[in-house]
Amino acid sequence: MTVLSEGKRKLTILGILFMMVLSFAVAPLSTSAEAFPWMNKDLSAKERAQLLVEAMTLEDKIDFITGNVNNYYGFYNEGLDKYGIPALQMADGPVGVRIANPEVQNKQSTALPSAIGLAATWNTETAEKYGDLIGNEAHNTTHNVMLGPGLDIARNAFGARNFESLGEDPYLQGQMATSYVNALQSNNVLVTAKHYLLNNQEKDRFTSDSQASERAINEIYARPFASVIENADLGSVMCSFNQVNSTYACENPDLLTDLLRDNLNFEGFVMSDYGANVSTANSINAGLDLETPGEPYGLWGDELQQAVADGQVKEETIDQSAYRILYQMFDKGLFDNPAQNNPIDIAAHGEIARQIAAETMVLLQNDNKTLPLNTDKLDSLAVIGPDADTASAAGGGSSLVNPTYTVSPLEGIKSRAGSDIQVDYAPGTDSISAGDILPGPNAVPSSFLLPQAGSNENGLQATYWSNKNMEGDPVFEHTAKQVNLNLGFYNYEGFNAQSSKLDSLPTSLNGMMSARYTGVINVPKSGDYTLSTTSYGSSKVYIDGNLVIDNAGEKLGTVEKTVSLEAGKNYDVKIEYKTDYKDATGNDNGGQLRFGWEASDNVVDKNIADAVELAKKSDAAVIVTRTYDSEGYVDRSDMELPNNQEQLIKEVAKVNKNVVVVNESGIAVKMGDWKDKVDSIVQAWYPGQEQGNAIADVLFGDVNPSGKLPVTFPVDEDSTPVNSEEQYPGVDEVTKYTEDIFVGYRGFEQDGIKPAFSFGHGLSYTEFGYKKLKTKVTRSNKAKDQAVEVTLNLKNTGDVTGSEVVQVYTGKLPTNTETAPKQLAGFEKVELKPGKTKKVTIKLDPKAFSYYDEAKNEWVTPTGNVPIYVGSSSSDIRLKGNVQISKNTSNYFNKKNNSGSTNENIISSNGSNKNTAKHEKASKKNKKDDQARR
The missing domain is CATH 2.60.40.10 (Immunoglobulins)
Incomplete structure (x- = not known):
């Protein structure tokens, strides 16, 4: 036996280890090529998908197309390891990556400006930057599917989800979305455009029947989807909750097969919104390919297996759905370039967010050329607004992003103004919250409420129970600044965009709950005041022990009562609320309650008075207003600025001639009472995490505003082409699109309606x-x-x-x-x-x-x-x-x-390829594209 020296022995062992590592590294590749022929990158995406479908069992294919994960860590579809199929790891969009998994980069990503703001840039190159940033962050935060953009037309001027839209015009939407999608999908992330179709309101969005003509559907509502399908190779479409012409969107063959597949030549897959599928055989036969989890989930899986056994669904239909998904996964690189968990470039992406945010801003009005602010002529500047000192710069709901950092308007303006200008802040009104979505009068200002006589703080003592009868121990107590409650969907972590100044209530109150508010009300002027409650569920108001309001709350609505109050007198007030509405079955609609009022214009609360005093001694005043917009159960009930912000503007304008209003909203707001009382108005939308710096860039002229309105701003709620109850919110949950093709500016001109600001309007600091x-x-x-x-x-x-x-x-x-x-x-x-x-x-x-x-x-x-x-x-x-x-x-x-009028099936009943010459040609092109991409 040969004995090796110690040095040679070590080298030999290292060599053996190296060969073992090398063999393990190489073996899976060769084994994969043998066992998984669809992993051969020399094949086209269509060929690879075809091979994989042929290898899968029926049970596996049904499991693959049935959504199976919806939890704290997010939405995704588990992969199938035995075929090497990766999971579909989805993230909410469309204004950034909403990370649900707390183990991924602390759930933080870049919060970009709202989509309606992106549309206001009218710049396809900016849309490309926007989409590329989202795609980059999605890929590097473990996601390979982005749920966005939203291609819902902003039909209703005050729709709660307009901020997620790209505007009211289908051509503008299509051009911006095409650049967005092309850039995003270049990052090996598959795009899901939503919501297909006629998902244009939140009111009754789960059950409403949107009835529109075929002409309106083709000319207006389907056109953005058509553009992205034709010009950006769209990977997926999400079908909506609502019915379209009396058939639910996710089981509607007119939409999913006739229009989407046959007319628009869509080769991607259709997934349901979470819980939007309402059937088994009907949905997949109509063209739905992927059922995502959510109530009422479980309609595919075993049920779909049984439907095949019973002959209600053909196996080739299952094959077709599996093929469509797999083809897109191969085509977009999900197999070959899996998503990573790499740190995102916070500083660089923040700078892009700032540049985009500044470009989104629309200079609506600039009388006397008050803007840009001249630092040489300013010694003092008042910044006013309920949340101008906070980071509330986004709409709520599933699109809400947890930002990597934030810059408030006050911070941005102070930083840009420099040390030579005195910048001071006053809120002016109470903070804006989800309660402001509810209809009815403004909430009673906190400055008129005390938890008890002589208290040094404002508001009412609030006690909450997680049952509807105020029984047992309460789950939470605090001093509520206002009684302005909107729980359920609006009170979940990650779905709440209310001010950081407000207390968050426990999520245990999101179902059945009850509450009691006690304290005193004290007004500065004697007179008649119209008190009210807006509630879903019963609400009662007692003044000095006397019941003055009894609102049954069987439907969300307002009950008012006019009372006489003396100046400076403390009146005991007690408000009791229960979620005892008729359909209360433990759902998450949650509590909806506002204690509101209507008072004379000469009744000015202390918050406004303090802001007026600050404005009086300042050279100029910047008032930052905002609305609360979010998906959920209701739209905004009107175009008013909530929580007394209109009164704030008018009072400040009385004492300062140089007033600039910067409005943060996803909707058009009514300006009739104050528009002519201020010099300048900037529509800032929801500007994202860099809101403060971007606002300052525009106000001080570092950036010349170039934004243009992607929606028409009406004078008021009734002066629009959609102004009847039949049109919105609908009668008996039927919404009739009787304006037909005359949506937005088309309808304004057709009907001779004069808007406050026209579609496409936007001023500049030059001519x-x-x-x-x-x-x-x-x-x-x-x-x-x-x-x-x-x-x-x-x-x-x-x-x-x-x-x-x-x-x-x-x-x-x-x-x-x-x-x-x-x-x-x-x-x-x-x-x-x-x-x-x-x-x-x-x-x-x-x-x-x-x-x-x-x-x-x-x-x-x-x-x-x-x-x-x-x-x-x-x-x-x-x-x-x-x-x-x-x-x-x-x-x-x-x-x-009409060129997209043929779309032949790829998969036959036995799984064989039925490609025509057209499909063979497309296959060769895809193969070249795959090789070029590698």
Whole structure:
């Protein structure tokens, strides 16, 4: 036996270990290639998906397409290790990555501006940056599916979820979403666009029947989805809770098969919103591919297995759904480039968030050129607003992101103002909360309430029970600043965007609960006051022991009572509330209660009075207002700024001539009582975690505002195309879209309704001149394609560099069919230095020259003369022209608009491939794409 030296022995052992490690590293690859042929990257995504489906058992395929995880760690679909299938690890969107797992980066990610704010940039390059950042953070926080963007049209001016939308116009939505989705999916993250379809209100969103014409569906509501499907290879679509034309969206063959698959040529998969599936055979036969967990879950799984056994569902239908999901997973890189848990670049991403936030802001009004603020002329500045000193810069609900850091408006303004300007703060009103979503009068201000006579703090003593009869030991007690309660969905961790100044109530109160509030009310002026409760569940108000309000609360509603109160006198007040509404069965609607009032304008509470005193001694005043918007069970009931903020603005404007209002909201707000009393108004939407710095950038002129409204701002709730109860919120849970195609600015012009601010409106610190409009139909001999182009000269006629969004609209089409007076056909954002001119060329959307013919079930382009309008908004038209649509152009547009009309099934009953020559060609292209991606 040969004896090795100690040194040689060590080297030999190391060599053996190295070979063992190398063999283990290589073996899985060769074994994988043999055992899992679908892991061969030389095959196309379609071929790989086909092989995998053929290898799976029926039971495994059903398990794969049935959602199985919905817990504290998030939403995902477990993978199948025996096939090497990774889990679908989903994160809520669309304004950032909502991390549910506390073990992943402390659940923190970059909180970007709201989607409605992104739409206000009218900049597809910005949408690309936005989507790329989200995709990067999703991939590096263990997620491979993002639930967003939201492509729901902002049909209702004060919809609670408008902040998640990309506006009221389908073309603008489609252009912005296409850039967003392309960039996001480039990070090996699959996008799920939502909510398909007609999910345009929160009121009765789980059960309502949205009834719209086929024309409105095709021209307005499905168009953003069509754009992203055609131009961004969309991976997935989420079907909504509501019914569409009396059939639930997730089992609606007209939507999922006829429109989505056959007309729009969608090759991705359809997943249900969480708990939106209401059937077994009907849903999968209609075109649903993935049932996600949530009440009433369990309708697939074993039930689907039995439906196949009973002949209600064909096995090839199961194959088709599994194939669609797997194809997208292969195509988007989920198999080959699994999600990681890597630290995100907080500073770099924060800077991007700041840049985007500044670009979202819309300068609505700037009388006397109060903006930008001139630091050379300011010695003092008042910052006022209920939450201007906090980080409340987001809408609530599933899109709420836990930010990596925050900058409040007060912090941002103070930092930018510098040490030479005295910046002081006053809240002006009580903080905004989820209670402000409820209808009815404003909550009674805290400054008029005391937990007991002589107390040094304001509010009422509040006691809460987790039962509806105030029995046993209470679960929580505190001094509530106001009685303004909205629990259930709005009180869960991660779903709450209320002010950090307010106490969070225990989640044990989110179901059945009761509460008692006691203390005194003391008013500064004698007179009549209209007290009220708005409640779902019974509420009673006692003044000095006398019952003055008895609200049965069987439905959410308001009961009022006018009482006479003497100035400076303490009146004992007791309010009792129970969740004893008729359908109370332990659900999570939770408590909904507000103790409100209506008082004379000359009754000014101490918070407002303090803000007025600060404004009086300041050179200028910046008032930061906000609304609370969130998905849930109700929309905003009106367009009012909640919690006495309107009174705050008017009182401050009486004592300071240089008032700037910065409004943070996802909706249009009513400004009729105060718009003409202030100089400047900035619509800041929900700006995200960098809100303070971005607001300061715009106010001080470091960034020239360039945002344009993606929605029309009405004068009030009734002055819109959607203004009847039948249209919203609906009668007997049926919502009729009788405005048809005349949504948003189309309807305002059609009905002759004058808005407060038009769609596309937005001012700048400079001016722009438009000249020399030319229109023409261009033709390419090589491709024989045709397009309508407009060219014009745009000049910056002002003194500072700025960006203008050139907007092009078509007018009424040459047909007897009624068409919109204007519809957006193209736009381009152009930056110019002072005095500079640029020739701008914009290619127009063929659908802007077409309408959807329900009888023919296709898009039709009429021949003849079409007006062309070019301007700075839908109402600020600078140039007019026209274009002649010939028969040849009409035929080409008809072909282009209807090109997505075939979508053959891939999987046959025995799992064999039924690709046509078209599919074989697509397969080869996908193979090249896969290789290029690697």
